Amino acid sequence: MLHAIEVSFAYRNGGPAVVDGVSLAINRGDLVGLLGPNGSGKTTILKLLGGMLRPRDGSIAFEGRRLADWPRREAARKIAYVPQETYAPFDFSVMEIVLMGRFPHLGPFALEGPADLAVAHEALEATGMSAFALRPFHTLSGGEKQRVVIASALAQQPELLLLDEPTASLDVGHQLEVQQLLSRLNAAGRVAMVLSTHDLNFAASLCRRLILVRGGRVLASGPTAEVLTPAAVRSLYDVEADVHMHERTGHLMVTPIARI
Amino acid sequence: MEQVRGRLFVTVAGFGGLLLLTLVTAPLLGTTSISLARAFDRAMPFADNPDAQIFFVARLPRIMAAALVGGSLALAGAIFQALLRNPLATPDTLGVSSGAALGAMLAIAFHFDFAVAGLSSVSLSSLAGAIGALAIVYMLATARRRGLSTTVLLLAGVTMTAFFSALTLFVQYMSDFADTFRAVRWLMGALDVGSYAPLLAALPLTAIAFAMVAGLPRPLDLISLGADAAAARGVNVQQAERLALVSASLLTGAAVSISGPVAFVGLVVPHIVRLVVGSDHRLVLPASALFGATFLIGCDLVARTMFAPIELPVGIVTAIIGGPFFLWLLVRRT
Amino acid sequence: MKRPVLLVLAACLTVAAADAVPRRVVSLIPATTEMIFAMGAGSRLIAVSSYDKYPPEAMKLPRVGALLDPDTERILSLHPDLVIVYGTQTELKRSLDRATIPYYSYEHRALPDIMATVRAVGARIGYAAQANSLASSMERGLAEVRGAVAGRPRPRTLLVFERDRATLQNIYASGGYGFLADLLDVAGGDNIFADVKQQSVQAGTEQILARRPDVIVELRYGESAKNVDPSRDLRAWDSLGSVPAVRTKRLVILVGDQYVVPGPRIVQAARELGRALHPEARWGP
Numbered sequence: 080m081l082h083a084i085e086v087s088f089a090y091r092n093g094g095p096a097v098v099d100g101v102s103l104a105i106n107r108g109d110l111v112g113l114l115g116p117n118g119s120g121k122t123t124i125l126k127l128l129g130g131m132l133r134p135r136d137g138s139i140a141f142e143g144r145r146l147a148d149w150p151r152r153e154a155a156r157k158i159a160y161v162p163q164e165t166y167a168p169f170d171f172s173v174m175e176i177v178l179m180g181r182f183p184h185l186g187p188f189a190l191e192g193p194a195d196l197a198v199a200h201e202a203l204e205a206t207g208m209s210a211f212a213l214r215p216f217h218t219l220s221g222g223e224k225q226r227v228v229i230a231s232a233l234a235q236q237p238e239l240l241l242l243d244e245p246t247a248s249l250d251v252g253h254q255l256e257v258q259q260l261l262s263r264l265n266a267a268g269r270v271a272m273v274l275s276t277h278d279l280n281f282a283a284s285l286c287r288r289l290i291l292v293r294g295g296r297v298l299a300s301g302p303t304a305e306v307l308t309p310a311a312v313r314s315l316y317d318v319e320a321d322v323h324m325h326e327r328t329g330h331l332m333v334t335p336i337a338r339i
Numbered sequence: 340m341e342q343v344r345g346r347l348f349v350t351v352a353g354f355g356g357l358l359l360l361t362l363v364t365a366p367l368l369g370t371t372s373i374s375l376a377r378a379f380d381r382a383m384p385f386a387d388n389p390d391a392q393i394f395f396v397a398r399l400p401r402i403m404a405a406a407l408v409g410g411s412l413a414l415a416g417a418i419f420q421a422l423l424r425n426p427l428a429t430p431d432t433l434g435v436s437s438g439a440a441l442g443a444m445l446a447i448a449f450h451f452d453f454a455v456a457g458l459s460s461v462s463l464s465s466l467a468g469a470i471g472a473l474a475i476v477y478m479l480a481t482a483r484r485r486g487l488s489t490t491v492l493l494l495a496g497v498t499m500t501a502f503f504s505a506l507t508l509f510v511q512y513m514s515d516f517a518d519t520f521r522a523v524r525w526l527m528g529a530l531d532v533g534s535y536a537p538l539l540a541a542l543p544l545t546a547i548a549f550a551m552v553a554g555l556p557r558p559l560d561l562i563s564l565g566a567d568a569a570a571a572r573g574v575n576v577q578q579a580e581r582l583a584l585v586s587a588s589l590l591t592g593a594a595v596s597i598s599g600p601v602a603f604v605g606l607v608v609p610h611i612v613r614l615v616v617g618s619d620h621r622l623v624l625p626a627s628a629l630f631g632a633t634f635l636i637g638c639d640l641v642a643r644t645m646f647a648p649i650e651l652p653v654g655i656v657t658a659i660i661g662g663p664f665f666l667w668l669l670v671r672r673t
Numbered sequence: 674m675k676r677p678v679l680l681v682l683a684a685c686l687t688v689a690a691a692d693a694v695p696r697r698v699v700s701l702i703p704a705t706t707e708m709i710f711a712m713g714a715g716s717r718l719i720a721v722s723s724y725d726k727y728p729p730e731a732m733k734l735p736r737v738g739a740l741l742d743p744d745t746e747r748i749l750s751l752h753p754d755l756v757i758v759y760g761t762q763t764e765l766k767r768s769l770d771r772a773t774i775p776y777y778s779y780e781h782r783a784l785p786d787i788m789a790t791v792r793a794v795g796a797r798i799g800y801a802a803q804a805n806s807l808a809s810s811m812e813r814g815l816a817e818v819r820g821a822v823a824g825r826p827r828p829r830t831l832l833v834f835e836r837d838r839a840t841l842q843n844i845y846a847s848g849g850y851g852f853l854a855d856l857l858d859v860a861g862g863d864n865i866f867a868d869v870k871q872q873s874v875q876a877g878t879e880q881i882l883a884r885r886p887d888v889i890v891e892l893r894y895g896e897s898a899k900n901v902d903p904s905r906d907l908r909a910w911d912s913l914g915s916v917p918a919v920r921t922k923r924l925v926i927l928v929g930d931q932y933v934v935p936g937p938r939i940v941q942a943a944r945e946l947g948r949a950l951h952p953e954a955r956w957g958p
Binding site for chain 1: 342343344347420421424425426554557560561563564565567568570571572573574575613617618619621
Binding site: 370386387389398449450457458462512517521529531533534643648649650652 | 724739740741742834835837838839840841842843845866868869871874875877878879880882883885895896897899900912913914915920933
């Protein structure tokens with residue numbers, strides 16, 4: 080569905096490449112984690128995949144067409160993006176935020192109709208936020224805000240969802256909530272997901288496939304069980320760690336031991 | 340939740356009706372009592388009809404100027420607040436007002452003598468100053484490859500404001516007492532235009548600005564949550580931000596060239612409007628324009644009748660109303 | 674033994690008495706500069722303000738700033754023995770006190786105060802007799818103007834001293850107080866804003882239309898005295914056709930600094946204003 084071939088990117092002309100020769104492929108229904116330390120270029124890769132940045136070298140193709148050739152609105156009907164944090168300077172309600180996801184489906188002067196409202200309600204239900212519809216967005220907790228923004232992304236009815244560090248500022252309880260939500264959405268709606276994270280265990284428990292990123296380069300890519308090894312942890316984080324299967328969850332668990 | 344369509348209709352009808360009511364009543368009110376029958380008496384030649392002159396020369400242009408200036412400043416304020424993602428932004432934040440003030444100051448201090456089609460050199464200079472300031476801020480903010488950076492925009496604007504204000508003070512200092520007095524008075528805002536010429540001159544600029552604003556409300560909603568998120572939803576962020584910057588600056592420049600800077604309208608009116616209609620910019624922008632016009636007509640009415648025969652500069656009235664209101668808003672938020 | 678002491682004492686007293694009359698005067702106020710020249714004491718002046726333009730001799734003297742920006746250093750460096758300052762220039766007064774330089778504090782109020790100031794300044798610089806005669810001649814001149822217009826119907830007058838070119842925006846007119854108002858009174862005019870207890874009024878178009886002046890007088894001075902073209906400049910008033918002054922075309926522009934410098938030329942100003950308001954009166958030579 081989405082292919083990146085030898086993509087490089089720098090924030091300044093002639094500046095250091097933040098993303099360097101990255102190639103990857105995302106297939107329908109995938110649940111992929113971009114895993115790597117802070118500053119490894121994960122967020123930049125995500126933005127490149129979403130078309131918010133244009134690669135300096137290489138190409139990105141979505142459904143066979145160059146991403147840069149897709150009209151903005153059309154692309155937004157297929158690919159949605161959930162930023163790490165959302166701050167609303169104005170008093171938008173939860174429903175208003177979710178309805179903003181309908182923008183790519185409406186013309187320049189069109190207003191939301193009953194169909195759009197229905198989609199928004201569905202999205203709120205899917206994220207378990209229906210009760211919050213009329214609440215002001217800024218009164219919500221971090222986890223609740225995150226779920227609302229995910230609902231807003233779902234309202235775009237995308238085929239691919241890109242999430243930037245979705246659990247970075249959440250406590251373990253809310254982390255689990257979001258984790259379960261994403262897992263459910265991926266399974267039910269067959270929405271492909273790519274999320275960036277530095278949290279090894281989160282990536283291990285949610286993502287079926289991992290792409291390990293460091294210094295703007297892909298170190299390894301493949302099914303989680305194959306890719307997530309102590310050697311991988313060492314090369315990503317300079318950390319000596321134990322990787323084993325946890326019986327109750329059925330997922331891999333990484334226990335850090337010492338910094339190298 | 341009711342749909343936006345219905346709310347938009349109610350909003351425009353409500354605020355539009357209020358403006359219409361104000362436009363109709365305001366010319367009837369003033370320090371001099373006039374007879375409407377006489378004012379509209381076609382039999383009497385216009386030049387001999389004091390009631391008609393008071394209505395059509397003194398009051399009507401002034402009220403229309405108030406509507407144009409108030410609506411423009413309020414709309415510009417709402418747009419700047421969305422563009423800078425900050426409810427405290429005003430039309431003055433990005434330096435356009437201080438550019439206009441510098442232009443006016445130069446015209447006053449150096450006694451520019453040109454006048455074009457009934458427009459004084461002060462008006463023309465202040466417009467030139469506003470456009471100059473916009474050009475500088477625009478170039479600074481778009482210097483980066485990836486389009487408008489709001490951080491750079493804000494910094495450029497604040498710096499230009501400080502720089503132009505310093506230059507203005509310098510010019511004031513070098514000029515003689517009478518000119519300084521005139522300059523200070525100009526900065527307080529004055530709507531007594533006495534003719535339709537300044538309005539007609541400002542109309543093309545305002546019309547262009549309105550045309551630019553037409554498609555902006557929804558993109559501004561999305562942009563206020565973050566440029567990346569907006570781009571991911573299909574907004575052409577660069578184009579929207581540029582249109583917002585230029586249109587809001589044109590509105591501000593046109594308004595300030597008619598009446599001088601009028602304080603607080605651009606800051607307070609969008610907030611009042613948000614209290615009534617919420618934060619959706621498809622409602623906030625038209626409502627701000629309509630209510631800004633109404634608000635300034637009202638303030639001007641107070642300015643020209645409260646201490647008759649002395650007329651207060653309208654900027655004093657807007658500040659006296661706007662200041663405490665804004666403090667109340669801030670206290671309420673925290 | 675006593676005679677040399679007495680001689681020295683007498684010498685000192687003479688010197689002291691001579692020193693009591695200032696010979697190096699700095700004037701920061703154009704009005705007092707004109708007064709000093711008019712009473713014949715121009716040779717006493719060693720520096721004037723940056724706005725001094727009259728008489729021509731004043732233009733040759735060094736300039737030391739004005740109300741907002743007096744050049745204290747320059748003033749002190751000239752070693753004056755009297756500085757005429759504005760009443761509000763407290764900083765400058767303090768500097769002069771520290772340098773033990775005497776000063777005369779000038780207050781500007783209304784028309785009668787001008788003659789009082791002439792006399793006071795004259796006394797201060799030792800030209801009391803000349804000052805008195807100057808003040809008296811000014812009083813006579815003003816009385817002449819009053820006499821010429823006495824008994825004649827006083828036209829309702831709008832006295833404008835500031836306006837944005839080519840428009841009717843930002844019109845500033847004389848209110849009921851101050852020396853412009855007094856001048857208008859002497860010249861036989863009825864100020865339409867006499868009820869406003871201020872020196873200057875921002876005259877709105879509605880107010881002007883409602884108060885219907887018979888004559889509109891515009892003063893042009895300083896920079897605005899250049900490029901005066903009455904037929905062009907007065908056109909802006911045409912839109913107020915119902916005002917008697919516009920209908921009967923009694924619109925006058927008076928040019929010159931004598932209208933804004935409250936000094937000896939005030940008599941000339943009063944005459945010119947009187948002529949504008951009452952052209953048919955007997956004005957003599």
